[in-house]
Amino acid sequence: MVATVLPRPQWIIADVGASVIDAERMAHDHALEARLRTGRPGTARVRAALKRFPYLVYQEQVAQEGRCSFYLAPEDLSDGLIRAVGALGCSWSYASERYFDVLPPRADKGTALRLLAHARRWPRQANRDQGGVTGSAAARQVPGAVWQGRRRAPRCAAVRVAR
Numbered sequence: 001m002v003a004t005v006l007p008r009p010q011w012i013i014a015d016v017g018a019s020v021i022d023a024e025r026m027a028h029d030h031a032l033e034a035r036l037r038t039g040r041p042g043t044a045r046v047r048a049a050l051k052r053f054p055y056l057v058y059q060e061q062v063a064q065e066g067r068c069s070f071y072l073a074p075e076d077l078s079d080g081l082i083r084a085v086g087a088l089g090c091s092w093s094y095a096s097e098r099y100f101d102v103l104p105p106r107a108d109k110g111t112a113l114r115l116l117a118h119a120r121r122w123p124r125q126a127n128r129d130q131g132g133v134t135g136s137a138a139a140r141q142v143p144g145a146v147w148q149g150r151r152r153a154p155r156c157a158a159v160r161v162a163r
Contacts (some may be wrong), residue, residue, distance in 0.1 A: 011116060016093045018066030018107040020116055028065075032115050038067045040104035041088050047089055053081050056100065056104035066107060 012021040055076040056066040059069040074097045085092045093101045112119040
């Protein structure tokens with residue numbers, strides 16, 4: 001087996017696209033996160049509204065920024081649950097047949113990357129697309145992004161700008 005060494009990321013897009021972190025300073029970009037999290041009803045309201053779905057198990061031990069994360073078996077992903085999330089004005093993500101995330105309506109990795117690229121004024125040709133990340137197909141459509149991701153960590157991706 002040949003090991004592949006990936007470059008250290010400059011930016012981390014986490015929480016299924018609800019968080020953007022400058023990896024060099026390990027600091028959140030609060031202005032971008034505010035845009036991504038607009039419309040988020042808050043953890044207490046989400047949990048209260050979804051309490052009627054007993055098979056949703058809130059991930060107590062997981063740090064959650066801008067999202068609410070639950071464990072959910074594939075057979076329990078129902079139209080009723082999806083409608084309840086929609087009634088909150090939220091979007092959702094389901095990964096690895098286990099992780100159900102309730103997200104702000106505009107939060108996803110692709111949107112986060114587009115906002116980051118625009119805010120940083122990256123020229124389109126300055127980025128490269130490595131592709132193959134678990135999660136957002138929309139994120140991989142951003143020209144030139146270098147994504148690093150693993151199946152075991154579907155909520156996080158890293159971005160490095162080509163110089």
